[in-house]
Amino acid sequence: MEYGPDDQVERDAPTAPFQQLAAILRARIERGDWQPDRAIPGENALADEYDLSRPTVRRSIAVLAEAGLVYAVPGRGTYVAKQKPEGQTPSE
Structure with missing residues (x-):
């Protein structure tokens, strides 16, 4: 299932909540909600916004960091990394 930047975490979905949140946050980054080298909301703020526990939020952020x-x-x-253009390899 694909998640967009305005979606909420669905507790009864087959995808784990941390994976849903990681997909939502990825979509928000891709949409430009947070610019490169700018902080994303803290764990507490994200936990409150999405009604999740801090460990779940932390796990989602770890997925994005990886x-x-x-x-x-x-x-x-936690800050948004500068994104490489499509098709560019890490050594370029």
Whole structure:
């Protein structure tokens, strides 16, 4: 199932809530809700907005970090990574 930037997490969906949230946040990043090198909302804010626990939000953010979409700055928060143009390899 595909999730858009304005979707909500569905508790009865076959996809795990952390995967749904990761897809929603990815869509929001792709839409430009948060610009590169700008912070996304904190774990508490996202947990409140999507009615999820902080560990679920943390797991979603970890999925985005593994995909290279966000990065963490200790003591500061999580920021949107600069995106590489389509088709560009990491060495370019």
